[in-house]
Amino acid sequence: MATPNYKKIYTDLLNSRHPDKKYKCESILSKKELNFIDVIQLNEIIFEKKSKEVLEMNQKYRSYDKNTIVEILKYQQNNELNNKEVANHFKMSRTTLLNWKKSGLFE
Known part of the structure; x- marks a missing residue:
């Protein structure tokens, strides 16, 4: 079973709906591959409350x-x-x- 391309998903999400938060996520998205903990961190940054x-x-x-x-x-x-x-x-x-x-x- 293939895993989702989280990097693309979150990049697209940031570009279209949350461009103001893109700079906070750059360090995580610059990684070659995202793991589960990176996905949790991205969710916390983008969807604060x-x-x-x-x-x-x-x-x-x-x-x-x-x-x-x-x-x-x-x-x-x-x-x-x-x-x-x-x-x-x-x-x-x-x-x-x-x-x-x-x-x-x-x-």
Whole structure:
């Protein structure tokens, strides 16, 4: 299954609807390939305020690939954060983090 071309999607979105925010996103969009964390950062920059319902809906349909999971767990380790702090930062469930760690696949 092919992944969406997030770089093109966000570049087009910035050009057509949010040209004033383009300069804030340049450093992320200059990367050769965007990962899941980059996509989250772009969403936060472009769509600053979200209602609680929109946030819940976005979280409900999120999925994480192996590289993203490893990156999130490395972020936790490098910043010496507990599960609650990481979950709040990435707007995800503490249970999800715990399950990833228990699986032992990402050590």
